[in-house]
Amino acid sequence: MFKQVGLAINASDRVVWKFAQTNQMILLTANRSMKGIDSLEQTIQEDNTDNTLPVITIGNTARMTNFEYRERCSIRLLEILLDFHNYMGAGRLFIP
Structure with a gap:
């Protein structure tokens, strides 16, 4: 939570x-706005390097009420987290 980390x-x-x-954290986010100088997409385009951790983005949060979609997201998230070193510098990864 934001408050807990200041x-x-x-x-x-x-x-x-x-x-x-x-702080070597992987962000998990909903699909964010790609507009503006401080948008997540703009930040990734400007500041991403081969050594930065990926941002994992749930492609369609409206579908999270669907069990199969949640399961696919969970499986893909786990795959990425278990092998995150292979995704360094990837920028943004959409799941599922």
């Missing part, structure tokens, strides 16, 4: 991404 609830995507990278 981030403001209205922190920009750029601030959150940099915090996650600094």
Whole structure:
């Protein structure tokens, strides 16, 4: 939770991404806006390197009420996390 790690609830995507990278955290997010200088997509395009952790994005959060979709997301998430070193520098990974 943002409050627990000292981030403001209205922190920009750029601030959150940099915090996650600094603290070696993988972000799991819904599909974020790709507009603006501090958007997650803009931040990844500008600051991603071969050594940055990926951002994992759930492609369609509206479908999370569907058991099969949640299961596919969970399986894919686990695959990525177990082998995350192979995804360094990937930027953003969409699941499922």
